[in-house]
Each structure stands twice: as structure tokens, then as C-alpha cells.
Amino acid sequence: MSSAMRSTAMATPAPTAANSANTTSAEAAAAPRLKVLLALEATGGGAGRHVRDLAAGLLQRGHRVSLAYSQERVETGWLEAIDSLPGLKLTAVPMQRAVGQGDLVALRALRRLLASAGPFDIAHGHSSKAGALLRLAAHGAGLPCVYTPHAFITLDPELGRLRRLAYGLAERWLATRAERIICVSRQEFEHARRLGITAARLRLVANGIGPLPPAERLPARRELGLPAGAICIGSVGRLAPQKAFHCLLAAFALLESAQAPLWLAIVGDGPERPVLERQAARLGIGERVLFAGPGDGARLMAGFDLFALPSRYEAGPYVLLEAAARGLPIVMTPTGGAGEVVRHGDNGLVADDHGHEALAACLQRLLDDPAQRRRMGQRSRTIAAEYSVDRMVETTLAVYHEARAARQ
The missing domain is CATH 3.40.50.2000 (Glycogen Phosphorylase B;)
Known part of the structure; x- marks a missing residue:
């Protein structure tokens, strides 16, 4: 096990590139209100929870938020929770988990959404499939884009050599289609660097949670x-x-x-x-x-x-x-x-x-x-207590502003 994993987060600083997005809440509050497009293919697990919390936090801060999601693997509870957010604009896009011709259909749908519901200030794709499709669509439209993998598939130790090589090459190429890539842990950040993704594109933004309901x-x-x-x-x-x-x-x-x-x-x-x-x-x-x-x-x-x-x-x-x-x-x-x-x-x-x-x-x-x-x-x-939803949202907003500045 690496020494970084045994050390505390406070004693061992995150990579310098990851820290540069940590602007203050006051700086974020003074920034302009944004029109944001989020995209997610699989709504279960941590990625779905993260997108729900992020969308809610952005809306609470006065930003306009649209969300493209797939009906292929949508969970009823997640859809009900996300649909209840006031002001959120939902659009179903036929994204599928497997790579295939359906990806071209989904890519065209995302491009139509960018044209019809835009102009957006920033696009943010979550997990591998939505992240890949939105990066391609946003890059073609000249729109700054952020990508959060929520665990690169190449982290899987059971992945075969050829698949690992193919996915690694795809992630490295697609990284050039995003102004910033958000990793949610130091280990994921270090893995991204081993994939060949430049540190200048990477930012570390940890997940956060709100207060838990009392339980006896x-x-x-x-x-x-x-x-x-x-x-x-x-x-x-x-x-x-x-x-x-x-x-x-x-x-x-x-x-x-x-x-x-x-x-x-x-x-x-x-x-x-x-x-x-x-x-x-x-x-x-x-x-x-x-x-x-x-x-x-x-x-x-x-x-x-x-x-x-x-x-x-x-x-x-x-x-x-x-x-x-x-x-x-x-x-x-x-x-x-x-x-x-x-x-x-x-x-x-x-x-x-x-x-x-x-x-x-x-x-x-x-x-x-x-x-x-x-x-x-x-x-x-x-x-x-160090890992709050508010901190996650504020730091993500700082990354958005960085991405917009990098595109200009």
C-alpha cells in the first residue's frame, strides 16, 4: 500500500493542480450565474447521488440547470427525487451502457439538445458513457466541458490487458475534449495521471454528504x-x-x-x-x-x-x-x-x-x-464534517469557472 493512503488528508497535501480550484465561497458567490448542462447515463450508486446533490446545490445558488439522462438504467427513486427539484429541466436521451451504433443516436440527441436548449455556459458529463458523449458533443459546439468519471473503469484490477489498453487510450484521447476532469479522491487523481492525462486538466473535488437523519x-x-x-x-x-x-x-x-x-x-x-x-x-x-x-x-x-x-x-x-x-x-x-x-x-x-x-x-x-x-x-x-455537500458544490463551481476561462 502506498504511503499516501496511510497518511492523513491534512498531513499529505493533494497534488498542486488539484488545489488550484479551491476558491473561497465568497469568490464563487461573486461569479456570474451559469446555465449548466449535466449528463448521466446510469443513475444508480454514487454517480446518481452526486448528480442529484450537485443539481440541487446549483439550483439553490441561482444557476440554471438542465439534466440529460438515460431511461435505459434509470432508478424510480432517483427519478422521483431529481424530478422534484424546482427549476430543473429534464431531458431523456437514449444513452446505452454498451458501445454500439446507439451511441451515434445519443450523440445526435445531445447535439440537438445543445442547439435547442442552449446556449449553455458549461457542460458536465458524469461517468464513462455520458462523459464521453457529452465531451464529443460539447467540443463540436465550442462549449467548455467538465468530466467526472466516478471511478475510471481502468481502476478495475480484473480488467483484461487488451480492454485496459483500449479504455486507457480512449480516456487519454477524450481527456483532450474536456477543459477539466474532476477526480473525487487522491487515488483516482493519481490513476488519471498514470493513464497519461495531464495534471493541468485534473482537479480534486471530494464527494460530500449532508447531515444524516438521527438513528438509534x-x-x-x-x-x-x-x-x-x-x-x-x-x-x-x-x-x-x-x-x-x-x-x-x-x-x-x-x-x-x-x-x-x-x-x-x-x-x-x-x-x-x-x-x-x-x-x-x-x-x-x-x-x-x-x-x-x-x-x-x-x-x-x-x-x-x-x-x-x-x-x-x-x-x-x-x-x-x-x-x-x-x-x-x-x-x-x-x-x-x-x-x-x-x-x-x-x-x-x-x-x-x-x-x-x-x-x-x-x-x-x-x-x-x-x-x-x-x-x-x-x-x-x-x-x-470536512466533507459537506456545500463544499463539493462550491468547489465544483470553481472548476466550472476555470474551465470557461481555459476555453476563452
Whole structure:
């Protein structure tokens, strides 16, 4: 694991290029009101949440916002939430996840939108597909563009060599079609540099969350089905290969607790659930592992004693911010958010590698030291306060103004 991931975000400064966008709120407030076009293909997960928060924040500050989204992978709850934002103009564009002839249809639709609903001051594409299409459309129209990957696909360690090469070349070429590229963590920033994207185009803008609704420990534990007095390691996420819950199960099987019964609760659902349930049974831990299914992870975290993130790769996951805001000590693999939201030895531990033994060693260290868990939990609350939605919106606006100046 790199030393940057073990260090704290305050002790280790972000790359200089990332800091240059950090203008003050007063400077942003004095800037002109903008007409912004956002685009997003897949509305689930962190990208959908980010776009919703960004759109709301821009509208609250008096900017005019349009959003192009795809109906192919739209989530009902997200659409209802985004449609409720006063003043937001929504347009469905036939963007598809897979590369194909449909991309030409979507590109033409975006170009028509730029012509009919414009002129816009800035375009901002989110995630790979909408980011690629909007960059092409905006570049052809002479419109300054910003791109937020929300985790480059090339971060995936399981990606084959040829696909990694192809996607890397595509990202490097498309980077020249955006005035600025926003990374949400230092790790993603450093990965972009390894792809060959120039530091001058890159900016670091962390995700942010608002205050979490109050949640009580005992009701959350009852809902999860935890026995009284149990120590609960908890995690939240989609049960998919990227999240590596198989690693967490293997780590949990190695743990011991002399203080109280030890349980693992996983909130979320996905295609790997049957495989993970069989793995838990095979490891002899099935009776102490709760697959809670889909639910309000941020609320149910109130029932956890510590939080674990075993992911293979991330950009800047919201669950880390939520766990920190709930006052939990956090153990994670060396991925996005390590060294920033989770500061090794301060509010949590970052494993040396992605293996289950390294994860288990960190978990065991905290299980053996309740006082350290309490101290780290208190620090988590303090650190979480640094990552607000307002800060994310203001810093994004600063990047917009940079992008416009770079285009002129």
C-alpha cells in the first residue's frame, strides 16, 4: 500500500493542480450565474447521488440547470427525487451502457439538445458513457466541458490487458475534449495521471454528504436481527464483484472475539448474494452472518460497532462518509478514500493489500481494543464534517469557472 493512503488528508497535501480550484465561497458567490448542462447515463450508486446533490446545490445558488439522462438504467427513486427539484429541466436521451451504433443516436440527441436548449455556459458529463458523449458533443459546439468519471473503469484490477489498453487510450484521447476532469479522491487523481492525462486538466473535488437523519442503535440492531450484546462488523454495498464481499467473509472467518459474540451484517443486494451465502455456509460462519438485503444503509449503520469496506476498487464511496458521520471506526482495503476519509491509525485502519488476511489483521486489531474503537469513532465524526455537500458544490463551481476561462 502506498504511503499516501496511510497518511492523513491534512498531513499529505493533494497534488498542486488539484488545489488550484479551491476558491473561497465568497469568490464563487461573486461569479456570474451559469446555465449548466449535466449528463448521466446510469443513475444508480454514487454517480446518481452526486448528480442529484450537485443539481440541487446549483439550483439553490441561482444557476440554471438542465439534466440529460438515460431511461435505459434509470432508478424510480432517483427519478422521483431529481424530478422534484424546482427549476430543473429534464431531458431523456437514449444513452446505452454498451458501445454500439446507439451511441451515434445519443450523440445526435445531445447535439440537438445543445442547439435547442442552449446556449449553455458549461457542460458536465458524469461517468464513462455520458462523459464521453457529452465531451464529443460539447467540443463540436465550442462549449467548455467538465468530466467526472466516478471511478475510471481502468481502476478495475480484473480488467483484461487488451480492454485496459483500449479504455486507457480512449480516456487519454477524450481527456483532450474536456477543459477539466474532476477526480473525487487522491487515488483516482493519481490513476488519471498514470493513464497519461495531464495534471493541468485534473482537479480534486471530494464527494460530500449532508447531515444524516438521527438513528438509534437498539432499533437498528433489532431490525438487523442482531442478538443482544453482540459485536457487529457491518458493511453496506451492492453484492457485486467490485465490492469483494467474498474477501470480507473470508476475513471474518479468521476473527476471534473474547469479549462478546461476533457477528457480520451486510446491507445490500445483488447478483452475488447466492454465491456469498454458500461461501458463508462453507466457511462455517453462516449462522453469524446476516444478509440484510436492500435497506437504508446509512440508518442501519447505527447498529454497527465498526465498518468494513473490502472493495477491489472505488473512486470515493459515499458509504465511507456515512460510516464516518455515524461515528464508526473504519477498516478498508487500499482503495479510493484511503488516506482521506479513512486515515490510518486515526479514525480507522487501511489494510496493506486487498487480501483477506490483511483485512482480517486490521479487523482483529480493533476487535481487541474497544478503547481504540471508541477513540477512532469520535475522530470519524470530526473528519466527516470536512466533507459537506456545500463544499463539493462550491468547489465544483470553481472548476466550472476555470474551465470557461481555459476555453476563452
